[in-house]
Amino acid sequence: MLQNKLGRFSRHIVNSPENSGEKVSGSRYQKLAECLDGDLMRHSNGTFIKIINRFDEDYFHGKHMMPDRNRLPIFRKKYFENADESITLDPEKFLFFDTETTGLGGSGTVAFLIGFGSLKDNGFEVRQYFLPDFPDEEAMLEAVRAEIRPDTVLVSYNGRAFDIPIISDRMIIQRVERNLEYADHIDLLHTVRRLHRRRIKKCNLGNVEQQILDFYRQDDIPGYLVPSMYFNWLASDDTYQMDLIAEHNLNDIVSLYFIMCHIAAIHEAPSEKISDPDDVLSLARIMERRREHGDVCRFLEEFDELSHSYDRFDILFLQSLSYKRNGDYEKAVVLWEEIAARAVEESFWSGIELAKFYEHKAGDFQRALEYTLKAKSVRPPRDSALTDIQKRIRRLNQKIARRESSK
Template identity: 30%
Template sequence: MDMNKDISLDKLAEKLGLVKASQLPTPEEPSEEKKQHATNPTLSTDTFSESSKVSETSSLLQKLRERLGITPDIPTSTSEKQSFPPRKKPIGGTLIGGGTSHCLYFSEIYPHPYTYGEVLLSDALRFSLHEAKISSAGNEITEFNPEKALFIDTETTSCFGGTGTVAFLVGIGYFVGNDFHLEQFFMRDYDDEPALLTALDERIQNASLFIGYNSKCFDLPLLRNRYRMNRLPFHGETLSHFDLMHVARRFWNRRLSDCSLNTVERFILNIRRQGDVPGALIPRLWLNYINTGQSHWIPRILEHNQKDILSLAGLMAWLAQRVQIPKGQGFEEILDRCAFIRLQMKCGHYSDVIETAEDLLQQTDYPAIRAECWKILSEVYRKLQKIEEREQTLIQWAREEKEIVFPKIELAKLYEHQQKQLEQALYWTEQALEIEPKNTQIIKRKERLLRKISFTQNLEYPD
């Protein structure tokens, strides 16, 4: 029965012109070109010409890079990127830590006498409590010992702070005798953070003072938060804090375009960094390092951090050399001496203010500086209740600066209320009114003085 069925099927296939699969020839393996045409029938010679142009452009770019000596950090292929897994390329340093967390440790010693720019680094040890109080405008500082100070600077994953920001590099500096020791703790990845914080805390426990640049608002709050997030004790809460950025603003906010550390280095310490990594790019470079393992930029980030620490000590040494010289004569710039007088005034060092301001008046003819010195002197004599000295100061100022109203009004007040010399008060009021004839306050003052004078002249005394 089955045999007859197969014969009938064969006859039917033959009648219909069909061929069995077993009778078909074996197919040949298609070529690459045929495959491309099969998957993309619209592929033409134009496409091949475009791909050749792209490869030609790539080769030209490669030749240009070789001529300029530029080595691209970004891998050119997927295989190249995979050949550099994170933390494989060595960057030096010593591995420290314990358990499951380790970090890299770098250290360097700058022996005495080491000069940074134009200053001797060990002169920072001469920065005493007296200089610290003046530089901080009289803020309450009860202890200042540079021998126990810890200069600190961080490099972070973001320039704006926040809960998710991590300090992947912390640099510290301190003096041992006259030698300056600089240490750095570097995270190769996020799991290195406990080891970094533990090693840093050991140094913090041996210090009594933090010195940084914008550290009061950025570095220390960030570190405090990272210790809290890792459930580790932070012993920096009991340390005093001296922020050099606030000092820089008090001295140079009128002279410099900004008071960033880079600007202060350039115009105050006369230091220009060559080939330095911009601080704004450092977070991105470290994130690229942990993603690709390429450590090309890490030594330059470490160098950037080293220079920041050295600049902190150098700036303290620069200030110590100048603040200790009497009458502010250590400052070469007139504006710096004027800022020094303002700081002395805020600290209440009135005798020093008088000496410095009088000495500056003898050495400068710049009207704005002289006007500020006269004003400060009159204010000091007012606080000391030295009426005669204040009167002479205001008279000299008024005669020297004939177009300034302020000393004339102050003289009018002094004669009217303290010395009760109404005629003299009226005279200086009229002098001020000649400069500002439409000033309503001065007009009212003159009218009041005229009424007082008229009243006293018409006053009849009994026999």
């Protein structure tokens, strides 16, 4: 009875080349390695394929040339997430990474291709680890573990929420590592959204490559097809288009390096790197959240002509608030009066700011009342704003009456 049950289940058991006595050379693994232009790495606990690609200083990614190693921008951590001004990231410690997986997450999802990129000599090197079959996962993960050191700064695109949890879970399951240690993790997805979503709308990596790097992939496979293509290999030993999976992963990693350099360069010299009003507004808001009011004022002054030519009153109003927070009310009032004279959404808020200024700073209650009434004539953006205006009108009328009675 037991023998019959084992017989029925035996056809579901996949043997690794080592267990089956199959030689690595000339095997299905060798065929896959040749398709991927990689090398078989055989260990006592399994076999995987390692693929290495190098990009020298003459390489172009879209219209962007490989950054000069000696002229890289300064990678301040605050350019990528909330961080102290003094924290600077060492590009020598960067490890760009991306995975191709059998699913969208969960304990059963396996990362069958894990790629890493780092600076090498005068260029960039990508090392990819490909899992030819599930029994070899432990060996591949041990090689992956060796890539990540305690001083490593990981760089990914949505890797904090997706890739790292999968890698960490699989390392625990395979008893490779219980606590994956690294110095930091920069997730560029959130950085790109803050800086470019206002202009490019969709921030998936493919669209970012096209809109920001001017890089268009040729014969790329959609990400949703990758798992089924890998399962097809496992079931049939068919290497058809497996090289395209590796190329897809390779392009992802190279793009991460160029995107990171692009973002750092924008922060270092914004007037030289951006020209679109939406990007100007986004970067100004990022700087404003860091409370760099003086820098915002100087930055937006460089784009004053651009803001006016496109009638970007949202940018001009943000500029006026930066003047206010920096204590430069003279320049702030000039912008508020200019915006208040127009029939735009920011006219309401500019009128309110003028009312505040003349009431609390200039002590001119009559003029404050005039700007309050003018703001009221513009449709308030929300009901609570109308309530605040009515309170302000009553208060100003009382102040005017008291001043008149004291004469």
